[in-house]
Amino acid sequence: MDDPITIALAGLGVMIALIALRIPVAYAMILVGGAGAAILNGPHVVLAQLKTLAFSQFSIYDLSVVPMFVLMGHLAAHAGLSRDLFRAANAWLGWMRGGVAIAAVVACAGFGAVCGSSLATASAMGQVALPELRRLNYAPSLATGTLAAGGVLGILIPPSVVLIVYAIIVEANIVTMFAAALVPGLIAVAFFIATILIVTALRPEVAPRTAGVPRAELLAATLGVLPVVGVFGLVIGGIYAGFFNPTPAAAVGVFLVGIYGISRGTVRWPEMRSSLLDTARTSGMIYMILFGAELLKIFMSRAGVPQAAAELAQTSGLGPYTILLILIATLIVLGCLMDSLSMILLVVPFFWPVIAGLDFGMGQEDTKIWFGILALVVVELGLITPPVGMNVFVINALAPDVAMRKTFEGVAPFILAEIVRVGLLIAFPTLTLALPHLMR
Amino acid sequence: MHDNGEAPQDDAHRERQRLVPLRRLIEGWALVGGLVLVAVILMNVFSVASGALFGRPLAGDFEMVETGVAVAAFAFLPWCTLTGGHVSADAFTERAGARTKAALAILAATIGVAIAGVLFWRMCYGLADQISYGETTAIISIPLWWAYVPVVASLALLVVAAVIALADALPARDMWHD
Numbered sequence: 001m002d003d004p005i006t007i008a009l010a011g012l013g014v015m016i017a018l019i020a021l022r023i024p025v026a027y028a029m030i031l032v033g034g035a036g037a038a039i040l041n042g043p044h045v046v047l048a049q050l051k052t053l054a055f056s057q058f059s060i061y062d063l064s065v066v067p068m069f070v071l072m073g074h075l076a077a078h079a080g081l082s083r084d085l086f087r088a089a090n091a092w093l094g095w096m097r098g099g100v101a102i103a104a105v106v107a108c109a110g111f112g113a114v115c116g117s118s119l120a121t122a123s124a125m126g127q128v129a130l131p132e133l134r135r136l137n138y139a140p141s142l143a144t145g146t147l148a149a150g151g152v153l154g155i156l157i158p159p160s161v162v163l164i165v166y167a168i169i170v171e172a173n174i175v176t177m178f179a180a181a182l183v184p185g186l187i188a189v190a191f192f193i194a195t196i197l198i199v200t201a202l203r204p205e206v207a208p209r210t211a212g213v214p215r216a217e218l219l220a221a222t223l224g225v226l227p228v229v230g231v232f233g234l235v236i237g238g239i240y241a242g243f244f245n246p247t248p249a250a251a252v253g254v255f256l257v258g259i260y261g262i263s264r265g266t267v268r269w270p271e272m273r274s275s276l277l278d279t280a281r282t283s284g285m286i287y288m289i290l291f292g293a294e295l296l297k298i299f300m301s302r303a304g305v306p307q308a309a310a311e312l313a314q315t316s317g318l319g320p321y322t323i324l325l326i327l328i329a330t331l332i333v334l335g336c337l338m339d340s341l342s343m344i345l346l347v348v349p350f351f352w353p354v355i356a357g358l359d360f361g362m363g364q365e366d367t368k369i370w371f372g373i374l375a376l377v378v379v380e381l382g383l384i385t386p387p388v389g390m391n392v393f394v395i396n397a398l399a400p401d402v403a404m405r406k407t408f409e410g411v412a413p414f415i416l417a418e419i420v421r422v423g424l425l426i427a428f429p430t431l432t433l434a435l436p437h438l439m440r
Numbered sequence: 441m442h443d444n445g446e447a448p449q450d451d452a453h454r455e456r457q458r459l460v461p462l463r464r465l466i467e468g469w470a471l472v473g474g475l476v477l478v479a480v481i482l483m484n485v486f487s488v489a490s491g492a493l494f495g496r497p498l499a500g501d502f503e504m505v506e507t508g509v510a511v512a513a514f515a516f517l518p519w520c521t522l523t524g525g526h527v528s529a530d531a532f533t534e535r536a537g538a539r540t541k542a543a544l545a546i547l548a549a550t551i552g553v554a555i556a557g558v559l560f561w562r563m564c565y566g567l568a569d570q571i572s573y574g575e576t577t578a579i580i581s582i583p584l585w586w587a588y589v590p591v592v593a594s595l596a597l598l599v600v601a602a603v604i605a606l607a608d609a610l611p612a613r614d615m616w617h618d
Contacts, residue, residue: 022529023551024548026527027526051565054559248485277471284520
């Protein structure tokens, strides 16, 4: 029992058991990480580390964008950016078959561009688009399914909290990761739109046709969306163009969204207060998990688990793509049970050394970017798959009269589209890597 | 998620009527943390503007961001714990009985108290160390222990929040009733 690897594996077993027993993921990581490190390094070492570990972890510069993007998402929802987006998308696309659902997807993508979280996107857009879809007699399953799936775009379209955390773990450049996520994110939008077109072509009764809007409304809605476009252009465009680092860019984004909301009268103290408290709740959760992941990393690296996993993969005789598929399948299964951020923090420290030791015919840096995007896409699948599918829960809470089963039914075609997309991204790494290469 | 002293509607609600001043304090502290975050954001905007207009960004904006966001993040922890914000995986135990679930909630809350306690205990020593080292940030030379003071206060509140969360998880309401 004094073999470090055995201790580490036992620790992982205990941690999974604790998580299965509803112990918050962060607590399970802290407990096992701390106890494991105490066994291997001696308790006094851990106790000494704990004097500064949390502070040094929380004061990582790159992490500072996380609460800022969280706050930006909450403020944007209060300021009415989600409404503006849906109104404009609907004015342009609503007349098509399934057009209002397509508009909801496009608006989700737009909101994803100012918000780093899937749940926040699903919830903000759900509140705006769901009543409209229901009013126009769209089938309930299509309405809720579209919004649950559309919420995923919140994290696939940069900025993305999960991507930031991945970049910090594997020491990749956040800007490069954002650039890499853009094309796959746009492919997701295209695939979701195609899914709606196919579904409504096969079963026209799910989406009644609606009349187009008058020209005046088209113009007004288009003008109304300009502030969002402006914020996105400045923040993300500024980051891509190298004008900004992510932190100042995020700060400017929050500032502009706040000013916009205040000047419109949609953000006053009660909205500000509730945005801040929601930000506190979400960020507190994220930071606690980050702290737990750090303790766990100390334990696992001391035990040599990442290297052992990498060696195991190299001597297994399996081809690199087989191993990649095994890891992705593992992520999909885990994604059905856990939230995406905990999962990335939990598995990437093990999976990345494995992947890094394999030859995919590209450089180490490229592999890092490519695998990060694949992992991001796959863990986000967990948000819309049963049994946990957090996005489905969020949307269902907004439409209590639609059975959960109906929503999962509505989401199923989108899951199919996502699986095709993962296949494409694996088969053609250039979809992910072209933009980062262009920026170099 | 929080109550503003509305009329109690159910048991859970009645429980949250206890210890209201402490809950308010924790909420207020999270808002203070939020305002620190806003201050960091405004400082950044000022620095960007100053850099763009006069070619002179604020000196030490980097370390003010690091320290400010860390201070804010610690201030968020008690509120997150009090409102049950830490994610857990419920899929495995969905079919468990109400008693089992209640027992697991107590276990989770107890672990929360232990973690909060250890963190508070260790970081009190962390503060003492920082005072005796007299370490400062690189550019504008803020003593690092200044940042540790609100952090240790946050952790003290985290202990309080974890204990309240445990009390909320316990079934024996009578014990706590006035």
